[in-house]
Amino acid sequence: xxxxxxxxxxxxxxxxxxxxxxxxxxxxxxxxxxxxxxxxxxxxxxxxxxxxxxxxxxxxxxxxxxxxxxxxxxxxxxxxxxxxxxxxxxxxxxxxxxxxxxxxxxxxxxxxxxxxxxxxxxxxxxxxxxxxxxxxxxxxxxxxxxxxxxxxxxxxxxxxxxxxxxxxxxxxxxxxxxxxxxxxxxxxxxxxxxxxxxxxxxxxxxxxxxxxxxxxxxxxxxxxxxxxxxxxxxxxxxxxxxxxxxxxxxxxxxxxxxxxxxxxxxxxxxxxxxxxxxxxxxxxxxxxxxxxxxxxxxxxxxxxxxxxxxxxxxxxxxxxxxxxxxxxxxxxxxxxxxxxxxxxxxxxxxxxxxxxxxxxxxxxxxxxxxxxxxxxxxxxxxxxxxxxxxxxxxxxxxxxxxxxxxxxxxxxxxxxxxxxxxxxxxxxxxxxxxxxxxxxxxxxxxxxxxxxxxxxxxxxxxxxxxxxxxxxxxxxxxxxxxxxxxxxxxxxxxxx
Numbered sequence: 183x184x185x186x187x188x189x190x191x192x193x194x195x196x197x198x199x200x201x202x203x204x205x206x207x208x209x210x211x212x213x214x215x216x217x218x219x220x221x222x223x224x225x226x227x228x229x230x231x232x233x234x235x236x237x238x239x240x241x242x243x244x245x246x247x248x249x250x251x252x253x254x255x256x257x258x259x260x261x262x263x264x265x266x267x268x269x270x271x272x273x274x275x276x277x278x279x280x281x282x283x284x285x286x287x288x289x290x291x292x293x294x295x296x297x298x299x300x301x302x303x304x305x306x307x308x309x310x311x312x313x314x315x316x317x318x319x320x321x322x323x324x325x326x327x328x329x330x331x332x333x334x335x336x337x338x339x340x341x342x343x344x345x346x347x348x349x350x351x352x353x354x355x356x357x358x359x360x361x362x363x364x365x366x367x368x369x370x371x372x373x374x375x376x377x378x379x380x381x382x383x384x385x386x387x388x389x390x391x392x393x394x395x396x397x398x399x400x401x402x403x404x405x406x407x408x409x410x411x412x413x414x415x416x417x418x419x420x421x422x423x424x425x426x427x428x429x430x431x432x433x434x435x436x437x438x439x440x441x442x443x444x445x446x447x448x449x450x451x452x453x454x455x456x457x458x459x460x461x462x463x464x465x466x467x468x469x470x471x472x473x474x475x476x477x478x479x480x481x482x483x484x485x486x487x488x489x490x491x492x493x494x495x496x497x498x499x500x501x502x503x504x505x506x507x508x509x510x511x512x513x514x515x516x517x518x519x520x521x522x523x524x525x526x527x528x529x530x531x532x533x534x535x536x537x538x539x540x541x542x543x544x545x546x547x548x549x550x551x552x553x554x555x556x557x558x559x560x561x562x563x564x565x566x567x568x569x570x571x572x573x574x575x576x577x578x579x580x581x582x583x584x585x586x587x588x589x590x591x592x593x594x595x596x597x598x599x600x601x602x603x604x605x606x607x608x609x610x611x612x613x614x615x616x617x618x619x620x621x622x623x624x625x626x627x628x629x630x631x632x633x634x635x636x637x638x639x640x641x642x643x644x645x646x647x648x649x650x651x652x653x654x655x656x657x658x659x660x661x662x663x664x665x666x667x668x669x670x671x672x673x674x675x676x677x678x
Contacts, residue, residue, distance in 0.1 A: 232360050283317060301596065310637070408434055453492070487500075490516070536551060614631070622639040
């Protein structure tokens with residue numbers, strides 16, 4: 183008998199039955215797992231069902247591998263519901279336990295804003311990914327290990343998850359258990375949007391990792407290792423370190439300009455910008471801006487380099503390393519984006535709670551958009567064709583989409599905490615966002631006004647900076663050294 187029918191019968195029989203149900207409270211809800219949730223759980227009608235979208239295993243050494251499991255959460259109700267506290271165990275060939283994990287957390291953490299939850303719109307599907315490290319010793323069987331590595335293994339995933347009402351997080355919600363079966367041929371039928379490919383180790387690198395740049399033709403990745411006072415040069419073909427530029431002062435930004443084979447490095451500690459030969463890695467020139475040299479961009483139209491620095495300015499540098507001009511700002515600039523179709527530069531100024539619009543020909547601020555209901559606007563991405571600006575806020579954690587012509591807010595979406603990089607993929611109409619809370623979010627652009635989350639991938643604490651390279655269909659995520667001993671690394675994802 184369906185639970186809703188039980189409720190109707192119970193209500194009709196006697197008041198004593200209702201009293202009994204109220205006294206039992208949350209335990210009464212957990213007795214029933216069906217297609218609708220009870221009124222007492224504060225979730226009416228909407229229900230989320232889970233399936234496995236894909237399982238991808240990538241060998242990282244002879245004895246270790248990284249497994250990415252992606253759940254698909256479908257809401258077949260009439261209202262938005264919250265998916266939370268997914269706890270699961272993975273068995274290979276139905277009987278060998280190889281991994282376990284959890285996504286989301288308990289209600290108290292959600293109410294206090296300490297955790298990530300996953301809103302699922304009625305009729306929509308949200309994909310949520312988690313990563314686990316597999317070891318050959320845990321699998322305990324050479325034949326099974328090879329089968330897992332080669333993608334020939336079937337899996338059974340068992341666990342529980344919680345559904346909550348989007349309008350009432352304080353309600354206890356409804357717990358459901360699940361058992362899902364996944365076979366190798368399901369991966370072959372997937373048209374996945376993003377998949378983990380490999381990990382590039384950064385031996386000896388400690389502390390925070392900041393921004394990156396790419397040499398596409400030479401397949402080199404440049405990494406500003408702020409906490410290590412170094413910039414690493416990585417060969418993307420072999421995954422090996424080609425060179426390290428050491429003795430820097432909190433490098434925050436790095437910019438490779440292929441046309442001139444030059445590397446610009448901005449140092450937050452010393453307030454300098456170093457210009458290097460990108461073949462010999464020798465210093466050509468050092469430019470002293472004064473303090474806190476930060477984000478750095480190259481303007482393809484003018485051949486100038488822009489660097490955010492100090493208490494509030496964009497430095498304008500020519501390719502000879504001369505400091506030719508300054509553009510005054512109302513506070514220290516964080517991320518900024520240079521328009522290709524006009525003269526505007528969009529600049530995040532979190533200390534002023536504004537987004538400054540700069541005319542790069544006039545070299546002055548022509549307009550300011552004051553931000554409200556959120557602060558700490560750090561990362562930014564630009565969709566110039568659709569007149570959209572994507573801004574990441576940290577308090578509260580939001581992705582806010584602006585109309586670049588009017589400055590009006592088009593959309594506002596919940597995101598993980600400590601966001602630091604955002605990229606817009608014009609060929610796929612997707613937005614990629616990396617956050618230090620330990621998540622990589624992929625948003626789908628339904629049209630110029632509507633956006634929904636497509637995937638959320640668990641990464642690692644502090645993995646907040648990334649680089650999307652459309653020419654390589656790749657996204658590189660910087661992961662600092664972890665407390666449990668995992669060294670610093672670059673996680674490489676393929677965008678399909």
